[in-house]
Amino acid sequence: MTADPLRSDQQSIPAALHDSARRGGSLTVLDRAMRPTRLSLGEVGDISTDVAARLRRAGVRPGDRVCVLAPTSVELLLNLFGLWRLGAVPVVLPHERPEASAGPGLLAHRLATAGAEVVLTDHLPRLGAAVPPGCRVLPLDAGLSGPGAPEPPVPDGSALGLLQFTSGTTGSSKAVPVRQGQLVGNVLACMAALGMRPGHTYVSWLPFYHDMGIVSVVGLLVQGVHVVVMPTENFLGRPASWLETVSAHRAEITAAPNSAYQLAVKAQQLRPAALDLSRLRVAINGAEPVTADTVEEAVRVLGGSGMPAGALCPTYGMAETTLVVTAASARTSVRVLDPKEAPRQYGGHELPDRPLVSCGTPLPGTRVTVHGPGGEPLPDGQVGEVRVTGPGVTDGYWTAPGAPLDGLGRLTDGHMDTGDLGFLHEGELYVCGRAKDMIIVGGRNLYPEDYEIVAETVPGVRGGNVIAFSLPDRERMVVVAEGRGGAVSQDRLARELFERLREAAKHAPAEVVLVRPATLPKTSSGKKRRGTCRDRYLAGELDVVATAR
Template identity: 35%
Template sequence: MSRFVDTMVATATSAEGRKRGMTTGEPHEPAHRTWAQVHEHATRIAGALGVDRGAAVAVLAGDPAEIAPAVQAAWLAGGSITMLHQPTARTDLAEWAADTLRVLAMVEARLVLLGAPFDALAGVLDQHGVAYRRIADLDGPPLTAPVPVGEGDTALLQLTSGSTAHPKAVRITHGNLWSNASAMRVAAKLDPEVDRMVSWLPLFHDMGMVGFLTVPMLFGIDLVKVTPADFLRGPTLWPDLISRYGGTITAAPNFAYAIAARRMANVDDGAYDLSRLRIALNGAEPIDPAAVRAFVDAGARFGMPAECVMCAYGMAETTLGVAFAPAFTGMAVDTVDPEALAAHHRAVPSTSPDARTFPLLGPPLPDLEVCVVDESGAVLGEREVGQLRVRGEAVTPGYLTVDGPVATRDATGWLATGDEGYLVDGQVVVCGRRKDVIIMGGRNIYPTDVERAAASVEGVRAGNAVAVRLDAGTRRERFAVVVESKHADDEEAVRDLSRKIITRVVDAVGLRPFAVVVLGPGSLPKTPSGKLRRSAAAALVP
């Protein structure tokens, strides 16, 4: 039997499940439902679903109040969940439909559960012969007991953040999900009696779906959930919700903390009370220590403890988490010699002004192991830089692709993460994605160093600078910098920006970019979850 489903049901039917739950609808129509009420609704949806055990069910909805009972219903019915990527106002619906059809065929989903605000896309699904049910219409006789499933059965098919034209889904089993959720509960010291989670993260991304829906639903933790659109319309809604609801746990990618820091700087003293925040997890993309410090400084005016920052490392292939920094210790960094790192692949401690700084991401979560290997697969020692590998119960057995299933683990159970990094004092440090590393004159240049330098130039949109490899794999390998700016149509401003970017990049990495390209807002290619696509950005360089 699935420990995950058993625990979810036990939580919902307990006294705690009748006390705690999720609040949705902020900022205009807040509504609270207990986990018991969510579960009761889920049993009625499950009774109306009419799917077989093992069925793949896709969900396209934006309202967390609809999504929570719908995904639980699929699990109660013995099925798996795939959260479809959501179209935006800029999305070409014909392309979106083609991509979605590829995904549905890949995961063998026979049914889409459709909810607001995407029920307006019913006509698009009809046009392409896609079977769907509106979540609001699903109301049948309650399912009296969960359909029995095993630990190896699929619970979640998490779409990766790569190209939607060549989709890939990580197959998360019930055993994977239970293991990682339990490990994160221990590492984050989650306490349902006192904790309250606040999140705007998208539910089609693993951090949102697993970390800020599945985990609180599983363990009965109070949750305040809004949508990414709510956050983008007014970023100060995030600290406002933490303040009004006494939030203790939140999480976001690095760019969101940078935005929050800037917006909070313009808010009057005393507007918020962030004193109860004990975990502000920063993950899902490279962590910029400067952005973290700016967030801590901005939050201090509202009583936010600096110790709440938790730097983390994770990926969908381990369900969500790989390593968490120790709870309530704040950001710790490792400062290393840039030349030894670039030329000799060693993280040598340094106190020089040009030293490279990496956040310490904590030890591996319980039941996970992390090692570092070189190109031949030989295990490296502490402070030796190579490819990170991870092994444990939370690691996916494989991907689903358009060409069929692909195994992820080697014969001894290790998953190659594709990340470059090292270990120090038992903690994980990530330097960057191996495929994005720029190699010039035998030196490894990490694109994040280039991007942070470029983004520090006034006029470059925060979080919208990308360093791309040119002529990758050849002796003439070069790199370019592509940025967004609202001044992209002003030739003189573009020349000035380019000069400043080149200067900052040379100061940071000692090398001059081959080209600097300045584009207007919204021009850089991104994944559905908002991550910059470096490889696609290379096509924008003349």
């Protein structure tokens, strides 16, 4: 019997895997050369039991936080399932994008925050002095070979299943404790909302240190979905490889952030491939703000390869809610709200001027409300802080040496004040931006997203590489962008960008700054770090090539 999505604590990952093994499902992992290794769910279950026993013999105990540092591979997946079978707690560390992740400093911070007892890795030299005293380092193959051991007991759904680090877009990254039952239940509820079924095929390139990557793969696999995992590095090196894999495996399901759809659409426009996306039914767009122009381009360009118009599904969620909070229907076209036509019910904040994409309705058992500055509930159409209540909301944040810390001002009494500004309209959620990033000038809101979206339409600006941030003391925005070309063209681009923003935005930015490519601060999963960018701007630490005021 499958778990009730309204009760997140009913099934552990091993129990759900055991149930689904009788119905089918499989795991296919592609290596860097895109060669497949395929395992049935029964094989995954049997091997994970052996891995759990060997890890137990090596000294790993139920409840231990085990940090895993390795690229996407069969070995990584089998170790994760072995840890869940044992009842240990995986903490997947960033392996890709070392330039974006502050190198050893990030590793040391996450190992210390997790209170790691063990590190499993295929790259011992990279750890260096980052490993805290008392933490043991084991090779990635420690649980994949050697003598057998007694089979450990199966954990229940209340067992801690993951320490998931937040993206750290607005501050230091925090560890979120997610229970095994929440990992199973959140995806099961998402399947019910979007019409995903056992026997469907899901393709993912997403990194396993990101919540969308690990939760989606595990949650769908244990429900009998055929899961195909490709290396993250392959997508980063050649974005076209993602949709080629979706086409080759005739997948019904895939998922990625908004920026990945931008890259995939651009790749298809520049070098059209013979894709067959006619079986794709659920193309989830989440993990970062979903923009109207990306939705329009994706539907148009990918529709030319057979993707149904209703397949694109914007979602809203975060690590603190396990994964998904709301999801747009996979049966109808994406709803885009023109602010000129939206009902203007003013609360504490104003609607942005840009078109807003609906993130859909809450998952079964989840409740979304919008609140004013004093915590008062706001009616439909009024912008306020988004609050989430439901089985996916986690217990708190984790703090070394290992006890969950309830609250930190955001997770209280079973609900989460997300820090996001948004509104409800006809039962659907529209997200406007982050409360911390927004400033008010003359009683009107300035959202950094308004500036970023306009900036990315200017020829010469690298798509997905614009960060706007506020200067509260001056009540203005600064826009930092990566551009293309030499020094002369960069000076001209800075002036053109400033003029375009002055015409299109509510208030002209204080300054436009162009920096060298690949130097904008981002998280390990590629999200923009506005606060860090502002700090570097104020300290004169940006790699500036041109400015305009």
